[in-house]
Amino acid sequence: MSTKTLSQTINQLDEQEARWFAVYTRYKREKWVGGMLKEKGIDAYVPVQKVTRKYTRKIKHLEIPLISCYIFVKITKKEYVPVLETPDVVTFVKIARDLIAIPEREINLMKRVTGEQYEITAQTRALEVGNRVRIATGNLTGMEGMLVQKENGKQFVVELDQLGYQLLLQIPQEQLELI
Numbered sequence: 001m002s003t004k005t006l007s008q009t010i011n012q013l014d015e016q017e018a019r020w021f022a023v024y025t026r027y028k029r030e031k032w033v034g035g036m037l038k039e040k041g042i043d044a045y046v047p048v049q050k051v052t053r054k055y056t057r058k059i060k061h062l063e064i065p066l067i068s069c070y071i072f073v074k075i076t077k078k079e080y081v082p083v084l085e086t087p088d089v090v091t092f093v094k095i096a097r098d099l100i101a102i103p104e105r106e107i108n109l110m111k112r113v114t115g116e117q118y119e120i121t122a123q124t125r126a127l128e129v130g131n132r133v134r135i136a137t138g139n140l141t142g143m144e145g146m147l148v149q150k151e152n153g154k155q156f157v158v159e160l161d162q163l164g165y166q167l168l169l170q171i172p173q174e175q176l177e178l179i
Contacts, residue, residue: 009098009099010098010099011099012099012100013099014076014077015076017076018043018074018076019076019102020101020102020103020104020107021073021074021092021093021102022071022072022092022102023070023083023089023091023092023093024069030046030065031065033086034046036087036088037086040082040086042074042075043075044072044073045071045072045073045110045111046065047067047111048064048065048066048114049063049066049114050063051064070093072102072110074107080092093136095136127173128147129149129150130146131146132144132147132178133145133146133177133179134176134179135171135175135176145159147176151170158171158176
């Protein structure tokens, strides 16, 4: 079994078999992007939950995305570029630089969970000082480092030592993933 070198990337797009992938969208554009992709004939899924919000003068029943800024598409290789060309699509969600397919069973589980009448909150695993983390989005995607400090529970200071220097970056939690 060979190990993956730094220059190799994994791409699980297939010519014939459609597979599920996560797509990162602009803030509060998930349902709109899902509709645009369906108009293009692309199988798109936006997991939503039904919630009731009580305000001073009214009660609102809303459908909000389960995972903010994420939608899921079931595509083949030829549909990759049309997805990226859709307005308000930012990028495909990758692990490091790898485009990894999401198993059908996980999408089906999400569909079952969102079909229930319970209020659901999607939460990432808690990050603690000392954890090894990877930057999941932005220009530094794939860089790994050590979480050295939490600030306000929303910003994290990560020490990156891959460049031969120790860089301390202040990064929002949603851009980090636990290794």
